[in-house]
Amino acid sequence: KMTAFSKSIFGDPTWPIVSKKFDNLNPIPHHLHWAKWEVYDINSYDNPGVSPSHYHTTAMGLYPFVTKDQFLACMKSFGQGEYNGVRHLSPHTMMHIDNGFVMPNGVLHSPTDLCTHELHVTMDEHFLAEDLTLDGRIGAADAFYACREEDYPKDQHQDWEFLIDTFDFEANQDPDFVRKNARPAIRAEAFTGDGVDAKWIVYGDFLGDQKCSILRLIVEPGGKTNFCPESPALFHTNGGCGRVGKLEVRYHQDMKLGEIYPEIGFITQAALANGGVEIENTGTEPLVLTFDFPQHAHSQTPGVADTN
Numbered sequence: 001k002m003t004a005f006s007k008s009i010f011g012d013p014t015w016p017i018v019s020k021k022f023d024n025l026n027p028i029p030h031h032l033h034w035a036k037w038e039v040y041d042i043n044s045y046d047n048p049g050v051s052p053s054h055y056h057t058t059a060m061g062l063y064p065f066v067t068k069d070q071f072l073a074c075m076k077s078f079g080q081g082e083y084n085g086v087r088h089l090s091p092h093t094m095m096h097i098d099n100g101f102v103m104p105n106g107v108l109h110s111p112t113d114l115c116t117h118e119l120h121v122t123m124d125e126h127f128l129a130e131d132l133t134l135d136g137r138i139g140a141a142d143a144f145y146a147c148r149e150e151d152y153p154k155d156q157h158q159d160w161e162f163l164i165d166t167f168d169f170e171a172n173q174d175p176d177f178v179r180k181n182a183r184p185a186i187r188a189e190a191f192t193g194d195g196v197d198a199k200w201i202v203y204g205d206f207l208g209d210q211k212c213s214i215l216r217l218i219v220e221p222g223g224k225t226n227f228c229p230e231s232p233a234l235f236h237t238n239g240g241c242g243r244v245g246k247l248e249v250r251y252h253q254d255m256k257l258g259e260i261y262p263e264i265g266f267i268t269q270a271a272l273a274n275g276g277v278e279i280e281n282t283g284t285e286p287l288v289l290t291f292d293f294p295q296h297a298h299s300q301t302p303g304v305a306d307t308n
Contacts, residue, residue, distance in 0.1 A: 100183030195223030203303030228276025231297030239288035
């Protein structure tokens with residue numbers, strides 16, 4: 001229904017990814033996506049004043065010592081008591097500001113309450129694994145309401161044994177999960193120049209394939225650069241003011257719902273065919289732009305040569 005509704009308003013989708021920012025008061029309920037993977041950019045521009053030694057964590061997967069029977073007992077207690085306690089079974093990871101992270105499908109996670117820039121494919125589905133959050137209670141039926149039939153049959157909802165049989169324990173209990181999926185920012189040499197710093201925030205192969213990537217470009221006051229990647233990209237303005245091609249951009253604070261702000265734009269295929277766009281910092285502070293690239297946007301996967 002949602003797909004049909006969206007198509008009736010916007011027509012066929014032409015951009016293959018969703019680029020969003022969520023800034024919840026509390027961590028998101030512990031959940032997993034059966035099919036959808038995600039990539040994250042948690043940066044200091046979206047989280048001003050947050051110390052590098054913060055206590056904002058994301059619960060991920062299950063501890064290696066958790067048995068199938070323990071997890072089954074946890075799920076069977078869904079809605080039966082004060083709290084089913086699923087996050088007690090999960091390690092909590094301190095998120096590294098100004099670095100990236102990738103989250104495979106099938107893995108439990110309860111994203112931090114820090115403002116998070118997230119990319120994923122143009123659909124969403126999930127299973128909610130906990131029955132109590134700081135925002136309220138979750139009923140057992142509600143835990144499955146966003147599961148697609150092709151991922152988790154409706155006639156198996158609330159069949160906790162079936163859930164355990166379907167659950168990917170190997171992926172959720174990987175002792176190297178954080179090491180494999182963390183993305184420390186690395187220098188993007190192809191886009192670096194005089195007065196211009198560029199870093200890949202999300203990069204590399206993920207689930208055996210080139211998924212989305214995120215590039216952060218910082219242009220010093222008075223600086224200019226010609227930007228011509230291989231693929232179209234969506235961008236966010238994270239700081240300063242300037243010009244991207246003909247588009248004047250500026251970072252805003254205290255924005256009001258319903259107002260239009262020149263912060264987000266596209267680098268189009270037509271612009272790339274004409275040699276790219278000139279980016280200029282016309283202000284007195286660094287111009288910070290974050291570029292979102294879709295899957296298979298690069299002939300060589302960013303970061304692979306740098307990290308091997």
